[in-house]
Amino acid sequence: MKQALRLENVHKSFGRVEVLRGIDLDVAEHEVVCLIGASGSGKSTLLRCVNLIEPIDEGRIVVAGEEITARGVDVNRVRRRIGIVFQAFNLFPHMSVLANVTLAPRKALRLPRARAEEEADALLARFGLADKRDEYPDRLSGGQQQRVAIVRALAMRPALLLLDEVTSALDPELVGEVLNVIRELAAEGMTMVIATHEMTFAREIADRVCFLDAGVILEQGPPQELFASPREPRTRQFLQRIIDAGRL
Amino acid sequence: MLIVVSSPGWPEVRESFFYGPEFRESLPDIASAFTRNVRLFLIAEVFILVFGLLLAILRSLPGPVFFPLRLLSAAYTDVFRGIPTILLIFLLGFGAPALDLQGVPNSPFFWGVVTLVLVYSAYVAEVYRAGIESVHPSQEAAARSLGLNRAQALRYVVVPQAVRRVVPPLLNDFIGLQKDTALVALIGPVEAFRQSQIEVAGAFNYTPYVATAAIFLALTIPMTRFTDWLIARNRRRELARA
Numbered sequence: 001m002k003q004a005l006r007l008e009n010v011h012k013s014f015g016r017v018e019v020l021r022g023i024d025l026d027v028a029e030h031e032v033v034c035l036i037g038a039s040g041s042g043k044s045t046l047l048r049c050v051n052l053i054e055p056i057d058e059g060r061i062v063v064a065g066e067e068i069t070a071r072g073v074d075v076n077r078v079r080r081r082i083g084i085v086f087q088a089f090n091l092f093p094h095m096s097v098l099a100n101v102t103l104a105p106r107k108a109l110r111l112p113r114a115r116a117e118e119e120a121d122a123l124l125a126r127f128g129l130a131d132k133r134d135e136y137p138d139r140l141s142g143g144q145q146q147r148v149a150i151v152r153a154l155a156m157r158p159a160l161l162l163l164d165e166v167t168s169a170l171d172p173e174l175v176g177e178v179l180n181v182i183r184e185l186a187a188e189g190m191t192m193v194i195a196t197h198e199m200t201f202a203r204e205i206a207d208r209v210c211f212l213d214a215g216v217i218l219e220q221g222p223p224q225e226l227f228a229s230p231r232e233p234r235t236r237q238f239l240q241r242i243i244d245a246g247r248l
Numbered sequence: 249m250l251i252v253v254s255s256p257g258w259p260e261v262r263e264s265f266f267y268g269p270e271f272r273e274s275l276p277d278i279a280s281a282f283t284r285n286v287r288l289f290l291i292a293e294v295f296i297l298v299f300g301l302l303l304a305i306l307r308s309l310p311g312p313v314f315f316p317l318r319l320l321s322a323a324y325t326d327v328f329r330g331i332p333t334i335l336l337i338f339l340l341g342f343g344a345p346a347l348d349l350q351g352v353p354n355s356p357f358f359w360g361v362v363t364l365v366l367v368y369s370a371y372v373a374e375v376y377r378a379g380i381e382s383v384h385p386s387q388e389a390a391a392r393s394l395g396l397n398r399a400q401a402l403r404y405v406v407v408p409q410a411v412r413r414v415v416p417p418l419l420n421d422f423i424g425l426q427k428d429t430a431l432v433a434l435i436g437p438v439e440a441f442r443q444s445q446i447e448v449a450g451a452f453n454y455t456p457y458v459a460t461a462a463i464f465l466a467l468t469i470p471m472t473r474f475t476d477w478l479i480a481r482n483r484r485r486e487l488a489r490a
Contacts, residue, residue: 051393080395090390094409103404104394156394 001028004064004160004191005050011058012042012049019045021215023059027160030189034202034223037212038238043195044087046212047162050193051084064159080108083153087165089145091137091152097124098133101152109156116155123151127181143174150181161185163194199239199248203227211235263453270455274447275463278456281443282463285429288357288439292364292429293422299365300372301411305402307373308380321373328370334431337363341435360432368425375417379410416482419475423468430464440464 005027012020019042027033035043048054050061052068052075061069068078092100101120105111111119124130127147137145146166153161163182167175179201186192186205196202202209203223210220211232219232227248230236242248252258306314307321328336340363345354383406391401433442440460447456 053389053393076392076395076397079393084393086386086390088386090386092387092390092405092409094412103391104396107400107404108395108397152394 001031002064003027003062004029004031005193006062007046007050007059008062009059010046010049010056010061012045012054012056019215020049020056023215023217025210025217027191027193029191031207032186032190032192032194032205034206034209035193035195035212036197036199036202036209036238041212042215043212044164047084047164047193047195050160050162051082052078053084076108080104080156081159082162083156083158083160084162084164085146085149085153085166087168089137089142089149089169091145091149093137096134096136097129097140097148100137100148101155104152105155120151120155123154124148127151127184128177141174142170143177146170146174146178147181150178150185154185159191161190161192163192163196165195165197167196167198197247199227199242203248211238213238265454265458267453267455270447270451270453271459274444274451274456275459277447278440278443278460279463281438282440282460284357284437284439285426288360288364288429288432288437289422289426292361292368293425295361295365296368296372296421296425297418299369301376301407303369303373304376304380305407307377325370325373328366329374331367333363333367333428334434336367337431337435340366341432356432356436360429360435360437364425364428364432367428368421371421371424372418375414375421376410378417379414380406382413383409413482416475416479419471419478423471423475426468426471427464 003026005025007023007025010020010023011018023042023046025033025046035046037043045054049056050063056069059069060067063078063082066078067073068075092103095103098117098120101124102111102113102116105116105119106113121130121133124133127150129144129147129151132140132144132148137148140148146169150163150166166182167178170178175198179198182192182194182201183205194202194206206223208220209223209226210217211226211230211234212218213232213234219226219230219235226235227239230239239248255261303321303324306317307325309317337360341356341359344352344359344362345356387405387409388401391405392398396404429439430441433439433445438446440463444456444460448454
């Protein structure tokens with residue numbers, strides 16, 4: 001299987017707090033990897049480092065054979081191939097849904113407007129958002145906004161999609177529609193790294209689950225293994241808390 | 249109001265400041281001189297809005313590479329906000345033409361516009377900067393994560409949101425600018441205030457000053473109301489969103 005993403009000994013500190021303390025991770029093409037772990041364990045930071053939003057302090061990150069953390073790499077070109085969707089959607093509030101989706105294809109990929117809009121319309125239609133194309137983000141529900149954010153990332157035709165707790169800011173009844181979109185993407189073979197608190201969902205969709213604890217990947221494996229018989233005491237403890245909270 | 253009207257000197261003041269016939273006679277001349285004020289602030293405002301935005305963007309560039317530009321922009325706003333406008337009008341109005349620069353106009357009107365642009369772009373730059381800083385960093389992060397470069401993120405995502413938020417304070421500065429066009433009279437151009445001085449001198453009556461004030465108010469009060477309306481509308485929208 002071809003390798004989509006590789007992290008080698010990635011370290012990242014904010015001031016004196018070391019958030020990532022040596023992350024090694026391989027993701028194959030078409031693989032779906034879920035990152036689980038307590039808040040502050042470094043899941044989000046890891047994703048932000050892969051998208052080069054945060055520069056890493058040590059180690060290297062390789063995407064499809066190219067070291068993106070090397071000196072002199074054009075970060076804009078790298079980011080065009082790596083989509084990221086945030087917990088807080090971060091849609092552009094001053095633009096319609098269509099403008100949100102077509103901005104980057106038009107300006108970063110230099111697609112003609114007609115072509116960009118055609119592709120955006122097709123994507124919006126696929127995810128049940130065709131009638132929202134001319135709405136502004138604040139007129140949409142949280143679930144619709146997050147679906148638009150996913151479409152916006154997909155419009156760049158990324159080779160790799162990073163999802164950072166994309167359902168954490170949603171009302172419970174809106175979580176389902178967003179998870180359905182992710183299921184669909186997984187089914188068609190999109191390579192994804194997903195930071196999530198939705199354990200049931202992680203168990204269902206992930207090819208592999210990584211448990212992050214204090215800035216390292218403490219344990220990883222197929223979901224049925226990791227959830228059913230975790231080896232590490234810290235993993236067991238974490239999963240027990242989730243079960244106690246009725247979330248698994 | 250009552251104190252003014254019941255004061256012992258009121259009848260005399262009324263004669264010299266609020267004399268109906270003089271008001272009616274001076275108003276047309278002053279109003280036609282006022283078109284020069286309008287030209288002053290309209291021309292100046294265009295440059296102020298562009299130049300102020302440029303200064304604010306320079307000031308907001310991150311990283312050590314842009315430190316000199318940030319410093320330059322900060323120094324500019326410090327200097328031109330710190331000098332009284334009237335002083336700068338004298339300095340430029342009388343000093344700059346004396347330089348006899350090739351290809352640079354010597355007219356006081358030109359130097360009046362230059363002064364107003366220098367002073368007000370410093371104020372307006374600070375307004376824009378507050379706007380730019382009020383846009384949450386996650387907006388820029390979202391734009392950059394899609395592969396837009398920094399300039400594109402600024403142009404399409406950050407600045408449009410920033411400008412929308414600062415329209416009311418920008419209008420406030422615009423009102424200030426309209427009034428300060430009267431200061432340009434001091435280096436020569438016959439605008440409304442200068443015209444009223446001429447009328448006062450000819451009629452031995454101060455009513456033309458009041459007429460000038462009335463003309464300024466006829467412009468600035470609607471502007472102020474409009475600004476208030478915009479602020480209230482923005483507030484309603486913010487509340488509706490929350």
